[in-house]
Amino acid sequence: MTARILVVDDVPANVRLLAARLSAEFYEVASASSGPEALVKAASWNPDIILLDVMMPGMDGYEVCRELKRDKATAHIPVVMVTALNDRQERIRGLEAGADDFLSKPVDDATLFARLRALLRVKQVEDAWRMRAEAARELGLSEPADAAASTAGAFAVVVPGTEADRGVLADILAREGMTVEEANGQEDALALLADRDADLIILGLGPDGVQSLRFASRLRADSVLRDVPLLLVADQAQKPLVLRGFDLGANDHVLRPVDPAELLARVRNQVRRRRTQEMLRADLDRSLELAVTDSLTGLRNRRYAMRHLDGLMRSSGATAMLIDVDRFKSINDRFGHAAGDAVLREIADRLRAHVRAADLVARIGGEEFLVVAAGTSGETGVCVAERLRQVVAERPVQIPDGEIPVTVSIGIAEARPGTRADMLLRRADDALYRAKENGRNRVEAAPPEPS
Amino acid sequence: MTARILVVDDVPANVRLLAARLSAEFYEVASASSGPEALVKAASWNPDIILLDVMMPGMDGYEVCRELKRDKATAHIPVVMVTALNDRQERIRGLEAGADDFLSKPVDDATLFARLRALLRVKQVEDAWRMRAEAARELGLSEPADAAASTAGAFAVVVPGTEADRGVLADILAREGMTVEEANGQEDALALLADRDADLIILGLGPDGVQSLRFASRLRADSVLRDVPLLLVADQAQKPLVLRGFDLGANDHVLRPVDPAELLARVRNQVRRRRTQEMLRADLDRSLELAVTDSLTGLRNRRYAMRHLDGLMRSSGATAMLIDVDRFKSINDRFGHAAGDAVLREIADRLRAHVRAADLVARIGGEEFLVVAAGTSGETGVCVAERLRQVVAERPVQIPDGEIPVTVSIGIAEARPGTRADMLLRRADDALYRAKENGRNRVEAAPPEPS
Numbered sequence: 001m002t003a004r005i006l007v008v009d010d011v012p013a014n015v016r017l018l019a020a021r022l023s024a025e026f027y028e029v030a031s032a033s034s035g036p037e038a039l040v041k042a043a044s045w046n047p048d049i050i051l052l053d054v055m056m057p058g059m060d061g062y063e064v065c066r067e068l069k070r071d072k073a074t075a076h077i078p079v080v081m082v083t084a085l086n087d088r089q090e091r092i093r094g095l096e097a098g099a100d101d102f103l104s105k106p107v108d109d110a111t112l113f114a115r116l117r118a119l120l121r122v123k124q125v126e127d128a129w130r131m132r133a134e135a136a137r138e139l140g141l142s143e144p145a146d147a148a149a150s151t152a153g154a155f156a157v158v159v160p161g162t163e164a165d166r167g168v169l170a171d172i173l174a175r176e177g178m179t180v181e182e183a184n185g186q187e188d189a190l191a192l193l194a195d196r197d198a199d200l201i202i203l204g205l206g207p208d209g210v211q212s213l214r215f216a217s218r219l220r221a222d223s224v225l226r227d228v229p230l231l232l233v234a235d236q237a238q239k240p241l242v243l244r245g246f247d248l249g250a251n252d253h254v255l256r257p258v259d260p261a262e263l264l265a266r267v268r269n270q271v272r273r274r275r276t277q278e279m280l281r282a283d284l285d286r287s288l289e290l291a292v293t294d295s296l297t298g299l300r301n302r303r304y305a306m307r308h309l310d311g312l313m314r315s316s317g318a319t320a321m322l323i324d325v326d327r328f329k330s331i332n333d334r335f336g337h338a339a340g341d342a343v344l345r346e347i348a349d350r351l352r353a354h355v356r357a358a359d360l361v362a363r364i365g366g367e368e369f370l371v372v373a374a375g376t377s378g379e380t381g382v383c384v385a386e387r388l389r390q391v392v393a394e395r396p397v398q399i400p401d402g403e404i405p406v407t408v409s410i411g412i413a414e415a416r417p418g419t420r421a422d423m424l425l426r427r428a429d430d431a432l433y434r435a436k437e438n439g440r441n442r443v444e445a446a447p448p449e450p451s
Numbered sequence: 452m453t454a455r456i457l458v459v460d461d462v463p464a465n466v467r468l469l470a471a472r473l474s475a476e477f478y479e480v481a482s483a484s485s486g487p488e489a490l491v492k493a494a495s496w497n498p499d500i501i502l503l504d505v506m507m508p509g510m511d512g513y514e515v516c517r518e519l520k521r522d523k524a525t526a527h528i529p530v531v532m533v534t535a536l537n538d539r540q541e542r543i544r545g546l547e548a549g550a551d552d553f554l555s556k557p558v559d560d561a562t563l564f565a566r567l568r569a570l571l572r573v574k575q576v577e578d579a580w581r582m583r584a585e586a587a588r589e590l591g592l593s594e595p596a597d598a599a600a601s602t603a604g605a606f607a608v609v610v611p612g613t614e615a616d617r618g619v620l621a622d623i624l625a626r627e628g629m630t631v632e633e634a635n636g637q638e639d640a641l642a643l644l645a646d647r648d649a650d651l652i653i654l655g656l657g658p659d660g661v662q663s664l665r666f667a668s669r670l671r672a673d674s675v676l677r678d679v680p681l682l683l684v685a686d687q688a689q690k691p692l693v694l695r696g697f698d699l700g701a702n703d704h705v706l707r708p709v710d711p712a713e714l715l716a717r718v719r720n721q722v723r724r725r726r727t728q729e730m731l732r733a734d735l736d737r738s739l740e741l742a743v744t745d746s747l748t749g750l751r752n753r754r755y756a757m758r759h760l761d762g763l764m765r766s767s768g769a770t771a772m773l774i775d776v777d778r779f780k781s782i783n784d785r786f787g788h789a790a791g792d793a794v795l796r797e798i799a800d801r802l803r804a805h806v807r808a809a810d811l812v813a814r815i816g817g818e819e820f821l822v823v824a825a826g827t828s829g830e831t832g833v834c835v836a837e838r839l840r841q842v843v844a845e846r847p848v849q850i851p852d853g854e855i856p857v858t859v860s861i862g863i864a865e866a867r868p869g870t871r872a873d874m875l876l877r878r879a880d881d882a883l884y885r886a887k888e889n890g891r892n893r894v895e896a897a898p899p900e901p902s
Contacts, residue, residue, distance in 0.1 A: 001572060002668040002699045026668035026699055046674065121452060127674070128579055132735060139743050140758030217453040217477035223497065223578070248453045248477055284583060291742030292590050295754050303746050307591030329780055366817040 003048035003120050004028045008038040008064065009082070010056045018051065018107075025113060035059030039067055042074045049119055052099070054083040054090065062097045069098035076130060078119040082107065088259055095265035100273075101252065110243055118246040122273075125227075129280040141287035151271045154199040155179045159189045161204025161212055164256065165233060169202055172260045173267060186215045193225055199271050201225075203250075204233040209241040213248060220249035227277070229270035233258060294363040296341060297348035305362035305370050309421035312360060312374045317419075319381035321371040322411045322428040323351070323388065326440040328367035331404060339399050343406055346397045354391050355384070370425075377414055385412045385443045393441055407441035416449065454499035454571050455479045459489040459515065460533070461507045469502065469558075476564060486510025490518055493525045500570055503550075505534040505541065513548045520549035527581060529570040533558065539710055546716035551724075552703065565694040569702065573724075576678075580731040592738035602722045605650040606630045610640045612655025612663055615707065616684060620653055623711045624718060637666045644676055650722050652676075654701075655684040660692040664699060671700035678728070680721035684709060745814040747792060748799035756813035756821050760872035763811060763825045768870070770832030772822040773862045773879040774802070774839065777891040779818035782855060790850045794857055797848045805842050806835070820859075821876075828865055836861045836894045844892055858892035867900060 005027050009015045012033065019029045030045050032038040035056055042050060050068065054061035061081055068074045078100040083090050086104040094102055101115055156173050158180055160166045170180040178200075183189035193201070201219060205212040216232070219225045232245050232253040242253045252266050292304035300308075312318050325331075325347065332340040344367065351361050351369060360372040373384060389410055396403035411432025415424045427446035435444040456478045460466045463484065470480045481496050483489040486507055493501060501519065505512035512532055519525045529551040534541050537555040545553055552566055607624050609631055611617045621631040629651075634640035644652070652670065656663040667683070670676045683696050683704040693704045703717050743755035751759075763769050776782075776798065783791040795818065802812050802820060811823040824835060840861055847854040862883025866875045878897035886895040 002671040004672045026664055026695075028669060028672040048672070125575065125579060128576060132583070132739075135736065136739050139739055140755055141739060141742055213477055218479060220453045221455045221479040221499070244477075285586060287742055288583075288587050288590055288592060288738055290754065291592055291738055295752075301746075303741065304591055 001117070001120055001124065002026050002028065003116070004030070004045065005116070006038065006041055006045065006047035006050045007031045008033075008035075008050060008056075008061075009053040010034060011053075014053065021109065021112070027116075035061075035064040035067075038064050039071075039074075042068055042077060043071070047077060048123060049116060050077055050079045051103075052079055052081050054081055054094065062093055065094065065097040065099050076123075076126065078123060080115060080119070088262060092259075092261050092265050095262070095269060098269070100269060110240075114243040114246040118249075118251065121249070122251065126277055126280075129277065129284070133280040133283050136284055136287040139287075141290055150275075151199075151268050152177055153179070154271045154275075155181075155196060156200040156202060156267070156271075157181050157183055157189055157192050157198050158202045159183045159186065159204060159215070161206040161233060162256075165204035169204065169233065169258065169263070172258070172263055173202075176264055176267070178267075178271075186218075189215075193219075193228075198225075198228050199274050200267060201228055201230050202233060202267075203230060205235070205238050205241060205245075209234070209238050213241060213245055216245055216250055217248050227274075229274050231266060231270060297345050297363050299348050299352070299369070300360065300362040302362065302364040305360060305364055305372075306421070308360060309372060309424070312372055313415050313417065313419055313421060313424065317377060317415055317417045318372050318374045318424075319376045319384070319412060319414050320424050320428045321373075321381075321385050321388065322425070322432045323369040323371065323408050324410075324432055324436070325367040326407045326409055326436075331406070335399065335401075335404060339401075339404060342399050343397050343404060347392055347406065347408065350391045351388060354388055381412055381414055382443065382445055385410045385445075389441065389443055409435035409440050410443045411435055411446065412443060413446035414448065419449065452568070452571055452575070453477050453479065454567070455481070455496065456567070457489065457492055457496065457498035457501045458482045459484075459486075459501060459507075459512075460504040461485060462504075465504065472560065472563070478567075486512075486515040486518075489515050490522075490525075493519055493528060494522070498528060499574060500567060501528055501530045502554075503530055503532050505532055505545065513544055516545065516548040516550050527574075527577065529574060531566060531570070539713060543710075543712050543716050546713070546720060549720070551720060561691075561694055565697040569697040569700075572700070573702065577728055577731075580728065580735070584731040584734050587735055587738040590738075592741055601726075602650075602719050603628055604630070605722045605726075606632075606647060607651040607653060607718070607722075608632050608634055608640055608643050608649050609653045610634045610637065610655060610666070612657040612684060613707075616655040620655065620684065620709065620714070623709070623714055624653075627715055627718070629718075629722075637669075640666075644670075644679075649676075649679050650725050651718060652679055652681045653684060653718075654681060656686070656689050656692060656696075660685070660689050664692060664696055667696055667701055668699050678725075680725050682717060682721060748796050748814050750799050750803070750820070751811065751813040753813065753815040756811060756815055756823075757872070759811060760823060760875070763823055764866050764868065764870055764872060764875065768828060768866055768868045769823050769825045769875075770827045770835070770863060770865050771875050771879045772824075772832070772836045772839065773876070773883045774820040774822065774859050775861075775883055775887070776818040777858045777860055777887075782857070786850065786852075786855060790852075790855060793850050794848050794855060798843055798857065798859065801842045802839060805839055832863055832865055833894065833896055836863045836896075840892065840894055860886035860891050861894045862886055862897065863894060864897035865899065870900065 005022050007015050007018050007029060010033050015031045019031060022029050030041060032041045052061045052064060065079050068079060080101045080103055081094040081099045082103050084105045091102045100119060156178050158170045170182045173180045181192045183192055203216055229251045232242055232250050234242050235256050251270055254263050254266060292300055294301040331343055355361055355371055362370045364370045389408060393407045396405040409432060411428045413424055413427035413431055431444040431446040435442050456473050458466050458469050458480060461484050466482045470482060473480050481492060483492045486509060503512045503515060516530050519530060531552045531554055532545040532550045533554050535556045542553050551570060607629050609621045621633045624631045632643045634643055654667055680702045683693055683701050685693050685704060686707050702721055705714050705717060743751055745752040782794055806812055806822055813821045815821045840859060844858045847856040860883060862879045864875055864878035864882060882895040882897040886893050
């Protein structure tokens with residue numbers, strides 16, 4: 001897949017060289033020759049990846065990276081820092097500034113393109129989520145995600161590749177406050193991953209690196225594990241296998257002997273990225289939930305109830321109970337709207353506490369609730385309704401200024417499998433009307449359907 | 452990226468050969484030796500791609516493909532048909548059965564892996580959408596998408612690569628009932644694509660194929676055009692460029708001389724896939740909209756109004772109008788709930804018709820509406836409120852059994868930039884109370900904020 005790459009370097013010859021190589025691989029390239037220019041281009045040109053030189057006069061690469069990651073508009077763009085030195089301290093500084101990876105000059109093509117492909121693959125999926133999450137945010141459905149997701153409480157599975165990996169890798173993560181399980185072989189790793197959602201997998205390449213890559217591939221082919229960050233640990237001599245691993249879907253790597261600070265910096269970046277992604281997804285799920293939730297009581301809303309009623313009745317038949325608060329208007333008039341709301345919330349809580357988890361409880365009108373118990377019939381339905389009437393009537397609702405005695409009237413109707421939902425509700429409504437006529441605070445059942 | 456590949460062939464040696472090659476590239480492989488077995492494995496093993504032999508005893512590849520595409524559980528899995536013959540008729544039959552691509556035996560590795568990568572890339576993004584759309588569907592927020600998306604009314608942009616392409620390609624599509632624009636060079640193509648959302652781009656490779664690929668890459672690097680299916684047209688000798696094109700993000704290809712039936716079959720598949728994807732996205736957008744929409748009136752709901760009020764007031768100050776239907780309870784009691792609903796809908800329509808597009812109109816309670824006019828103050832606000840009062844009172848609401856005269860009372864309050872939303876609403880509520888006290892069907896304004 002192609003992409004837009006922003007090359008940042010103060011030496012024109014470096015820019016030209018890198019741009020030519022990227023361009024030969026059909027990437028779209030733009031360049032910037034200083035930190036400030038890079039910040040402007042990153043915001044305006046919308047690159048997919050930024051290749052960022054570390055050593056620049058004025059604002060250096062670290063500072064540029066920190067700025068890019070601080071700004072909401074550019075924080076999601078992967079940054080690869082390019083440095084003349086293969087220096088451990090520099091790498092860690094870069095990672096801590098939020099860089100997504102590090103390349104040492106001279107950059108060889110195989111490494112460069114393998115890293116670009118890996119970063120782009122992750123970004124492409126993330127972009128889709130981000131767009132949707134932003135749509136939800138614009139509608140006011142969710143708050144902006146907290147960018148500073150941390151590694152605290154993260155869960156990692158470590159699959160050692162050599163005796164040297166054993167204990168050591170897990171220890172480094174555990175000291176960071178993460179929960180770590182060290183797997184005893186690949187099957188054990190899969191069992192651990194099936195047990196609990198992991199935020200990270202660390203896979204040590206064994207002496208037979210190909211066999212380790214086969215396991216990496218297996219993790220990537222699994223639709224659930226596919227999105228868990230995968231970090232490879234390998235010997236210097238296994239560098240070609242690592243590049244292959246990137247193409248299979250690995251997200252990052254460290255070389256042995258493992259530097260604890262570097263491992264942690266890379267782990268932190270991966271876990272943070274994973275958590276941001278999870279937040280975007282959760283945001284979207286929550287937004288969808290809101291569409292079927294009554295905001296006052298937290299019960300399902302009318303929209304949800306009407307859509308699901310047919311499904312509930314199709315298979316098993318059901319009993320519907322229409323529950324209306326008695327003289328609700330006068331509660332509002334006497335105690336005010338806030339008290340009225342408190343009454344509705346309290347009734348919702350009591351109803352919810354006294355039906356089965358599988359039953360539908362919804363607020364379908366101002367002071368009207370609907371309970372549908374699937375697979376319930378006759379006597380049982382009436383008993384349930386009677387219990388619901390009692391749990392409302394038995395003690396008044398507490399409000400800050402005192403208490404309000406409340407009762408409900410309930411109309412109940414039973415449906416055989418396949419009955420239409422609107423017919424069922426009409427019969428329940430008629431029964432409710434009679435309950436009101438007959439003095440309120442009572443349950444009336446509709447006569448059985450004509451057969 | 453790796454994936455699960457289901458290999459279907461009745462000849463065990465063929466299966467072994469293909470499985471070994473895929474496995475060497477770290478793909479996960481399962482196999483089936485007959486059509487019925489393939490259908491079972493496709494549903495249970497959840498492959499990412501199916502490589503399907505055409506010639507099998509009993510149920511042949513075409514039939515298997517049709518079955519796979521008919522079943523909702525497997526319709527989204529790309530199917531690549533593998534045939535011994537490079538026969539035009541066979542190719543078209545396969546494409547019409549819904550196959551996503553065709554490979555001729557003996558299958559060379561470069562072609563095989565380039566195609567797999569291209570199909571997987573598309574599937575990965577699609578999977579993300581499908582999951583979310585299914586979540587929305589389970590909540591009852593959207594109906595299952597119609598799988599039989601057609602090419603009718605589809606819009607394609609054709610970029611001829613040679614004189615031979617000119618007119619010919621566009622003609623073939625136009626005869627199928629698609630709207631086609633033939634671009635006069637690449638810049639013209641970009642202009643056409645910026646003008647109108649395309650369902651398909653056909654790019655003919657010119658004599659300088661690399662230059663054409665550079666254009667393909669440019670299309671793929673554009674965040675809007677990235678998802679529009681891209682079909683390459685090339686000479687037999689340009690096959691290596693086509694494979695490169697797949698890696699850049701092209702979705703399909705035909706070779707010159709172009710066979711109209713084959714081009715159409717491939718175009719149909721691509722457009723259908725695109726439209727299904729669009730439907731999934733639109734579904735999701737609609738679901739999000741529902742979360743902020745009042746289902747009775749179609750106005751924004753209370754949730755939306757409360758979240759956006761602060762934003763509206765932050766910059767410019769605003770005038771809030773709380774609008775309450777007079778004696779609504781008695782309308783419900785005298786004419787029934789259905790008539791009450793009709794009244795609320797009619798009032799919503801009249802309010803919407805008499806405010807500016809940028810103003811917020813929401814139903815925030817049973818019979819209570821909120822209008823917020825940003826940047827409006829003093830006299831103007833009162834004028835607007837007075838007009839809204841009049842458009843409700845001036846003619847009765849028509850219902851099937853007659854008509855219902857309706858009036859509203861309006862409380863209005865003005866806020867300076869930075870005022871808190873809840874304070875503004877409280878002042879509007881006090882004004883509304885006075886409007887009711889003073890005889891209803893009138894507008895009362897809150898006294899100015901103490902400064």
